[in-house]
Amino acid sequence: MTGSAGYRGPPRGALVDPGPAALTAENRWLRTRFARRHLLDLAAGMLAAQMRLPPSEAAEYLDSLSQATGLPVEDIAADIVNAVSGDGGPSVTAVPGTDGHHLEGLAERRRARRTAAAAEAADTAGEAARTLLDGGLSALGADSLWLWRRTGPGCLRLIGHAGVGAAEAVAWQWIPPAAPEPFRTVLADGTPVWLQDGPADGSPLPGPSARAARALLPLTRRDRAVGVALVGWPGPTPLDPAVRRAVAGLLEVAGTVLDTEETDPTPAPVLVDVLDALAHPAVLLRLRGPHGTASVEHVNDEAVATLGSAAPAVGASLARAFPLVHTELGRLARRALSTTHPQRLARLPVAARPGEASPLLDVRVLPAGDEHAVVLWHTVAAPGLAAARAVARLQSVAPFRDSLTGGETVWAPQAYGILGMDRAEAPVPLPDLRDRVHEDDRAALTKLLAVLTERQAGAQAVLRIVLPDGTVRHVQVAAEPLIDDGVVTAVAGVYQNVSDSRRTEAALTATFDHLTALHDQSELRHHLALQLQQAIVPEVPGLQELPGGLVVAARYRPAAEEYRVGGDWYDVLALPSGKVLVAVGDIAGHGIDSVTGMVALRNAQRALAFTGHSARHLMGWLNEVTLRTGGGTTATAVCALYDPQDHGLVWSSAGHLPMLLLREGRARLLDPPQDILLGAVSPFTYREQRIGLRPGDTLLLYTDGLIERRHSGIDEGLTRLAGEAERLAGRETDLLVDELLRTATGDTDDDTSIVAVHVRGGQPER
Known part of the structure; x- marks a missing residue:
């Protein structure tokens, strides 16, 4: 093949035992060949139309041009398509120039055309996005690409992405009509929006930071807007006219590939959140009918890290995702759905061959509804390195x-x-x-x-x-x-x-086992919510060390009544800015709607915290998220940011109970700003307060289940909590939260969350 490179297939007559690496290489070669054929056919078709030649003679003329100029036939084809498309390419019969800038420009246009042809030949929008990023956009400094398809009046659904983590992709899976301003501008005007220093109004957009450069472009199909593309850069980047033309040219084909993606229902965000919280690989499959095809619907971060370059793309078929074991995995998945019971195998493939990649160990396939199955497994790497990484990651x-x-x-x-x-x-x-x-x-x-x-x-x-x-x-x-x-x-x-992983797996197994066994839908929804909330909001075992000398202990206690599942959540997270996010919240009501709302707010708060904005801005955005996704739900929350540089804690409160500061054996309630609940009105500007923390201080954040009693007021409960905290002052942080939870006086059968943040450096803990 003239001008082709890469894998060329096995020698003729050779007997080959293909492992995963060889199969991946062969698949890549086949896709490259298909994209090349697509480009050559496109160029030959243009020649046939312009020169009034039969298709066979046009293809021969293409080969003769390649021989006459000494250029690869793919370059000649790219030049022809560029010239006909008005991209400034040479004419069909032009002889290449010798000027360096001219040759460099030709090479760039040819590379862009080959990338576009490969993207058009992709099976899914996800593969097309990776092709466009790797083959063209990355050379312009971009590190991410998002493709959304328009599914209704102003509503967008993410169907392809590249350079994006799984958790971030789930957070931006859907963009409602009340989208950030740049999305609305692109959809309404049909013109690109170029943000060299990020959005000026601070609108939340996908990306590593608020000031990172972004470009939003409309995707069209037959002169009709069918979606939006977002190209991201790692930081502020000048987007000069040459870069803008190159980006727009590469994304011209994206509107075409949107039509290749099947319209599949989005996986339940609660289930996706559970899979992303697991400490071992997990993949969500969708099966179409008892004998139909199976495809990948979600891949958690652990699976991506384990499989590396062989990690399956969202939307890929099971055969492409796991070429060596797809038959056995498909059989296990269909049996799990038909029997409603988990299926297990010690390893896949059952017999290892020399040179193959590590097998999937302790494979479990769990049924998840009528059409979905979850595949869980463990893997093994070099023993010394794997043990070192495991010990470094596991605090227990x-x-x-x-x-x-x-x-x-x-x-x-x-x-x-x-x-x-x-x-x-x-x-x-x-x-x-x-x-x-x-x-x-x-x-x-x-x-x-x-x-x-x-x-x-x-x-x-x-x-x-x-x-x-x-x-x-x-x-x-x-x-x-x-x-x-x-x-x-x-x-x-x-x-x-291993209590946490056992609880998580037990929650998944118990939940999925009951999906088809229970007939009372109300009981099913509540039972599902209970199991999933226990998996999503686990306790922090022992003590968690965070930057700035912080020690954190957190506990969660479900309601006493089995099915009164609430929407409590908490989060303690080290941010790229060096600050530490500490948050507690409580969604009104009980049941699976509360759990779903809790997951949405907790994920939204995590994503928004990475923008680097203040606590009051985060609370304001969280209020907008509650209004637009909560279905009338309200919530209380407190959001605090601790800066290890000046030991300052800045916090904002949305109708939540006051934090309690334990300093030198004395307890003091920190009266919050009297601001309204999340989801009450829009827009609303929240206030914030600051306090300096000292070595030895302990800060308590909690939900109302810890103090509320049926026959007494909130003030009495707060007074009792302060007294108990003073009595227990000097205890180790984890023992302090355990004792407070054990002696909690709340009797309203509500969920309870409590987080203790201790600043090291004071008197030694006893």
Whole structure:
């Protein structure tokens, strides 16, 4: 093939055992060949029309031009299409010039035309977006591309993106008619909007920062506006006329590829949020009928990180997403939907071959409604590096070592928190944990010890540890024997708190198991909301370290009545600016609508916080989100930003309870600005206040479930909370929130969230 490059297929007659890398390369080669054929056919068609030649003679004339000029046939084809399209290309019979600027301009136009041809040949809008970004826009400094299709009067749906994280794509999946001003301008006027320093009015738009450059262009099809494209740059960027022409030229084909995308229902945002919260890979599949095709509808960040360049695109078929195991995965998914029970396999593919990529381990396929299934798995990389990364990421991992000859046991400090013990107690050898293990798991502990000491082999087990307060914690024990002269002299290993992942998986499994088994729709909705909220708003185990010497502990307690699920949420997040977001909120009402609204507001607040704007601006935008997506719902919230540079905390409140500051053993309520609830009126300008935090200070944020009583006022509940906080002053931060939650006087059967933020550097915690 003249001028082609890349993978050319296997040698003729060779016997090949294709692994994932080879299949990916072959697929890329086939797509390149298809895009090349598309460009050549387009050029030949233009020649045939201009020169009144049959199509076969036009193709031969194209080859003769390539031979006469010495240029690749693809370059000749690109020049012809550019010339006919009025892009300033040379005439059909022109001889290439020798001027450097002229040649550089020709090369740029040819590259743009080849990129456009490849995008037009894409199967999905997502593939087209990646082609346009990688083949053309990235050379202009852009790092992201979004494609929305118009689905109604002023409403846009995201159907393709590149250079964008999965969570951010979910947050901008839909743009309602009350869109930010730049979107409305493009849709109303049909003209591009160029923002070299970001939107002047601070309108929230996708991108890394408020001042990052963006370009919004209308996408047309047959002279009709069918969507909007947004090109993003990593920071402020001059968008001169040459850049604007290049961007507009590349995106001319985007309106065409919008029509190639199928109209699929958007995956439920609650379910997407759950999958994105998982610490292991997950993919959401959609199956069309018992024997129809399966396609990828969502890929979480862990799956993208695990699969790398082989990560499937949203909208890709199952065969393209997992070429080696798609048959088995499809069978498991259809069986899961037909039986309404999870399906499991130890590994896929079942038999590994030399040179293949790591298999999918512990594969679970869960039914999620009538047409959707969730695929969960684990993977394995280089043991040393994988272990180092895992330990660095997991706060609930603690190494230990038991000496069987000297009787000495050594624990890492985290082990005390994992096993619910005071640090003043002596470490307990693994065999002596029997009294703390749930009676149903003691046989598993005995088997684990037998493998270590009798078989002298490594082993692991998940044991339920009964804590002093009666609660149960799932702890995974992984250990290896230390052998000297054939005798086991010690055992070394780690304890890991896996309660959160167990709760999340149990919530998913329990929820999906009941989707078809329960017939009472009201009960189903409430039960689903309860399970998902427990998975979405988990406790923060132990203490969480954040920039600026902050230590955070957070707890969530669901309502006492099983189906009175509320909309409590909290968030503690380190931002790129160096500041720390601390927020608590409570949506009015109960049930799945409250949980869905909670997820929307929590995700919106997270995304808006990355703009770097003040607390009052974030609250104002959150009010607009509540008005436009809440269906009449209202909510209270407090949003605070802590700056480690000057130790200042600036906060804004929307009708929420006052924060409580615990300083030098004294508790003080911080009266918030008397501003209205979220979702009450629009527009509304929220106020903000500032306080300087000192080393040793502890700040408490909470929801009304902690203090409300049926037969007393809010003021009495706040007074009781302040008294309890002073009584417990000096406790470790995690013990402080546990004790406050245990002694909470609220009796309204409402959800309760509590977040404690402690500034290190004061008196040592006791």
